[in-house]
Amino acid sequence: MIEPIRIAGETAWLKRYPAGGRRRLRLAAMDAFARRLGLRPLRPPPHHAGADARAVEQRRIRQLQAAGVRVPEILGAGRDVLVLSDLGPTLSSRMREAADAPARLDALTGAAIEAIGAGHARGGYFGQPWPRNLTAADAGIGFLDFEEDPLDVMPLADAQARDWVLFAYGASRYYAERPQALTGMLGEALAQAPAEVEAAVGQVGGRLRPWARIAEALRHPAAHTVARAISILGAAAPLLLALAMLLGFDLLHDGELDLFDLLS
Ligand SMILES: Nc1ncnc2c1ncn2[C@@H]1O[C@H](COP(=O)(O)OP(=O)(O)O)[C@@H](O)[C@H]1O
Numbered sequence: 001m002i003e004p005i006r007i008a009g010e011t012a013w014l015k016r017y018p019a020g021g022r023r024r025l026r027l028a029a030m031d032a033f034a035r036r037l038g039l040r041p042l043r044p045p046p047h048h049a050g051a052d053a054r055a056v057e058q059r060r061i062r063q064l065q066a067a068g069v070r071v072p073e074i075l076g077a078g079r080d081v082l083v084l085s086d087l088g089p090t091l092s093s094r095m096r097e098a099a100d101a102p103a104r105l106d107a108l109t110g111a112a113i114e115a116i117g118a119g120h121a122r123g124g125y126f127g128q129p130w131p132r133n134l135t136a137a138d139a140g141i142g143f144l145d146f147e148e149d150p151l152d153v154m155p156l157a158d159a160q161a162r163d164w165v166l167f168a169y170g171a172s173r174y175y176a177e178r179p180q181a182l183t184g185m186l187g188e189a190l191a192q193a194p195a196e197v198e199a200a201v202g203q204v205g206g207r208l209r210p211w212a213r214i215a216e217a218l219r220h221p222a223a224h225t226v227a228r229a230i231s232i233l234g235a236a237a238p239l240l241l242a243l244a245m246l247l248g249f250d251l252l253h254d255g256e257l258d259l260f261d262l263l264s
């Protein structure tokens with residue numbers, strides 16, 4: 001739960017961390033699925049609630065800040081609240097505005113890809129870097145939302161591979177008409193990534209390809225997004241992904257894509 005507030009004439013964000021939800025079963029199901037398919041980068045990190053979630057986000061913001069990544073300043077902290085500085089409009093809102101302006105869209109996407117790569121090169125990882133959790137302002141690309149820590153369940157190379165997969169999935173919806181443009185940018189970035197990271201991304205793609213076909217066959221509107229994500233990632237050579245099926249699990253609480261819905 002987050003809301004914008006004003007502090008001394010400036011926008012800030014008051015983020016509250018509610019007490020535990022009922023995601024345990026779903027997380028266990030997703031974890032079993034990811035392990036079973038050998039998709040380590042897509043294992044769901046443990047979900048934290050309340051003061052725990054606040055502590056994880058606070059620690060992760062500090063780590064990333066120390067690594068030189070643009071994340072919000074922590075303006076205040078309570079037991080289960082943080083007050084965060086404003087990083088400007090989300091990347092998703094900027095991408096939506098640029099939907100009909102390919103050069104602008106690619107510039108945004110390219111900047112985000114560069115920022116992810118730069119953060120990784122400094123030992124960072126993000127966890128859920130889809131466009132809604134990135135910001136794009138004159139000052140550059142920023143990163144948000146760190147209540148979960150992938151390193152709880154996977155090594156750094158897998159966490160970085162996860163970032164690429166999630167970003168690719170999130171960005172794919174803006175590239176329905178020009179999948180190769182996205183594929184090309186991602187492919188270049190992955191070629192610069194450590195071999196382990198590139199291999200882990202490729203493995204995710206390979207393992208998920210059969211699922212992609214299933215998804216494509218489903219005539220649910222959400223399935224189109226999935227199929228699109230897949231064709232984009234499938235094309236990005238070692239790149240991946242029919243993974244959206246899996247991500248569907250993870251996205252349930254974000255209301256973006258519901259795996260069960262998709263399968264029903
Ligand atoms: N520091 C910030 N600067 C700009 N926008 C923010 C900031 N923090 C949150 N937001 C906005 O609030 C939304 C939700 O915040 P987020 O930290 O991702 O929480 P949630 O866990 O609910 O997804 C973001 O997608 C963004 O639109």
Ligand SMILES: [Mg+2]
Pocket residue numbers: 132133144145
């Ligand atoms: Mg978020």
